[in-house]
Amino acid sequence: MxxxxxxxxxxxxxxxxxxxGVGAGVGVAMGGMASSGDGSKDRKPAGSVSQSRAVNQRRGPAIGAAVAVIPGGYQPFTQPCSVPLxxxxxxxxxxxxxxxxxxxxxxxxxxxxxxxxxxxxxxxxxxxxxxxxxxxxxxxxxxxxxxxxxxxxxxxxxxxxxxxxxxxxxxxxxxxxxxxxxxxxxxxxxxxxxxxxxxxxxxxxxxxxxxxxxxxxxxxxxxxxxxxxxxxxxxxxxxxxxxxxxxxxxxxxxxxxxxDQLEDDLIRSNVLPATAYDIPLVLQDRKFNPDGTLFYNLLDHNGQLGDVWLANGRVQPFMNMQRRKYRLRLLNGCNARFLELRLSTGQPFTKLGKDSWLYPAAIEQQTILLAPGQRADVVVDLTDAPNEVFLENILYQIDGRKPAGSLAKPVHMQQPQQWLKFVVEGSRQPDSASVVPGTLLRPHHELNPADAVATRVFEFQRRNGAWQINKQYFDPAIAAATPTLGTIERWIFRNSTAGWWHPVHVHLTGQQIIRLNGAPPPLADRFKSDVVILDGGGEAESLLDFR
Missing domain, CATH: 2.60.40.420 (Cupredoxins -  blue copper proteins)
Structure with a gap:
């Protein structure tokens, strides 16, 4: 090619x-009417913006080959991790x-x-x-x-x-x-x-x-x-x-x-870590050219995989941490890479929520699976941790279309990818947050399947090198569904392609997954989500409340 x-x-x-290309995600969105104003009121700042060449092309190696380009001869975990302002x-x-x-x-x-x-x-x-x-x-x-x-x-x-x-x-x-x-x-x-x-x-x-x-x-x-x-x-x-x-x-x-007031109260009462110990972390993979510019293959419509690991825009950084509990807002910001995250110590995460919402009660998870676009709100307890702890990805993936294996039987790497190093310092902090698995967080209203007024099926197919839903290519002028406000519907998402995984994101409302591949979903997926993962040949059934 x-x-x-x-x-x-x-x-x-x-x-x-x-x-x-636009990556491996599939979105289902509700459209609406746009309004316009007076274009003469737009303002642009003084001065010019650099027009530097940002992207070059090279033939990219498969992930796992020993030729990943890290610009400048950088040695991992020698630069600090920044936190977005x-x-x-x-x-x-x-x-x-x-x-x-x-x-x-x-x-x-x-x-x-x-x-x-x-x-x-x-x-x-x-x-x-x-x-x-x-x-x-x-x-x-x-x-x-x-x-x-x-x-x-x-x-x-x-x-x-x-x-x-x-x-x-x-x-x-x-x-x-x-x-x-x-x-x-x-x-x-x-x-x-x-x-x-x-x-x-x-x-x-x-x-x-x-x-x-x-x-x-x-x-x-x-x-x-x-x-x-x-x-x-x-x-x-x-x-x-x-x-x-x-x-x-x-x-x-x-x-x-x-x-909101409920979450503020959880922080004020030290159930959840204070803002100073609440860290947003976007994890991304990228690929670089030897001159330090970013590589993006415009002709690869199977999703872009990088071979360099970033946390908050830095290649494999470190972060100095106290001996206490920290809240991490983990975002998979990759184009096509799915992540299964763990701590190098084997210590479990205390998970507070999935995607946009807190859970009714905190749960314990040994690893966290994230599709592109998904978030996990977790607490890690570094009180008695060793001096170095790594945040690692263990999911094996060398193809932008999907990881190896299935949701039920994922394939793990023998040598994990280390994305971020926590350098744990000092003595135990007496004011660490109190949250543990089972701690009550935000009440959850469970939707009742019997209240659904309609059932819709969205089937994803690959045809002529492009994607269709229900045998229709995307057309921004056509609404695939027009739900009525104030109603609940059952939506069935079906992946008819065995060789792809899809993170399916519905705009403007959450979804309550009630069945995943013919069975009740795992506990971590039973509440509100804005993304559901379909593996090859997979099917998900969700309830959506349109308000």
Whole structure:
């Protein structure tokens, strides 16, 4: 197969980038109407952005070959792990600019904050709106010290800054596209207006801006605010049609962490670790060219696998830790690599939640399986740990289509991949959090299959080198399902391809998995999820509550 080169150019027309892959994930999204504003109000900063060449092509080796390129001769675990900085609001309560006065506008819900199914009921809102400016720019990032790698960054950084929000405090993020490729930002796990969901063709065009409105509210149940739906660990990433894969590979991902009174009380009472010991960690694999630029194969539509392991945008870093319990928000930010994580000591994780939500009670897991896009909210207890502990991936995968084995019988590596080293120092800390398996967290409302008003089947097929759902190629103008607000539906996801695994993500609502490959799901998957993994020939049955 011929290789194709991709450079970050001053101009990029759409026809020239249609060959770019989008990774191994499959999304099912509900669309909606977009509003538009006055494009003359868009603002661009003074100065120019570097137009450095960011990507070159080379024939990539299979994972496991001893030729992984680590730029600059870097020795693993000799640079500190960074923690993404928090994005600071431009203003709170008073808009610093006219909301919606940009080319791509703002969601109409910003002006009419009422529940569609209960028009007399306003959104749950306790705090003044926070307004943010977020510029998507070319950046030069040091994955390893001294090697300057061009890429893309939210707010000028890789990974992007963390947005911290509260349930009951709306957020508006004015997102400026200063790149030469279209963007669409998806808040993964968010219960957002359609205009702000990051639908694949709800673009932020080059040189334009969009106001993303995130209500950070909760839906209603029996006309009451339902705080069992309060989210905790979300993330945002590019989701633009045909270019999401390379855009995220170059750096477009960041955390969006939410809290509410219940979670605040758990932290205040020292059940959960304090914010100082709460660490978001995005794990990614990447591949580099010998000159330190990123390698991305535009002609490989089987998903991109890297051969270098990153934590928070650094190649195999270390992190200094005290002898206490830490909360880790683990995000699989890979393009196609599934991860099965463990601690090198063999100590289990105390898992607080999956994807966006806390569990009803903490559970114990020896290993954590994460598909691309999935999150695990875990506590690790380093109180009596040795001086060095590694976060490791043990799942064997050399093909972007899937790991070896099946969900029931995964294949593990004899020599695990070490992604991050914890350097444990000092004496035992007396104020460590008290959470243990079984500790009560957030109440869970269990959906009843008998309440489902409809059953829909979504079957994934590979045809002519592309993907279909129910024998239809993706068409942004066609809605594959139009559920009624206030109803519960049963959705069956079916993977008819034996040679692929699919992480299936439904936008705008969570799902309660009730059967996985013909059996009840494991305990860790029985509550709310926003991603379900289908292995080769697999099937999942979920309940979705549309509110």
């Amino acid at each position: 011929a290789e194709a080169g991709l450079a970050m150019r001053n101009t990029t027309d759409r026809r020239g980038i249609l060959v770019r 928090d994005l600071q609001p431009t203003s709170v309560g008073v808009a610093p600019w006219q909301p919606g006065a940009v080319f791509h506008g703002i969601a109409p819900e910003f002006f009419d904050r009422r529940y569609a199914e209960f028009p007399d009921q306003p959104f749950f809102e306790l705090y003044p709106t926070q307004y943010y400016d977020l510029r998507v720019q070319r950046v030069v990032h040091e994955y390893v010290p001294g090697v300057r790698t061009p890429g893309y960054g939210y707010g000028g950084s890789i990974p992007g800054p963390t947005i911290r929000a509260r349930v009951g405090q709306p957020v508006v993020v004015r997102t400026y596209n200063e790149l030469d490729v279209e963007l669409s930002t998806h808040l993964h796990g968010g219960h957002s207006p359609a205009h702000s969901d990051g639908y694949p063709n709800f673009y932020v065009l080059p040189g334009r801006a969009r106001d993303y409105f995130y209500p950070n509210t909760v839906p209603l149940r029996n006309a009451q605010y339902d705080f069992t739906e309060s989210p905790s660990t979300m993330w945002f990433h590019d989701h633009a049609m045909d270019v999401a894969g390379p855009n995220v590979w170059y750096g477009l991902a960041g955390f969006y962490l939410v809290t």
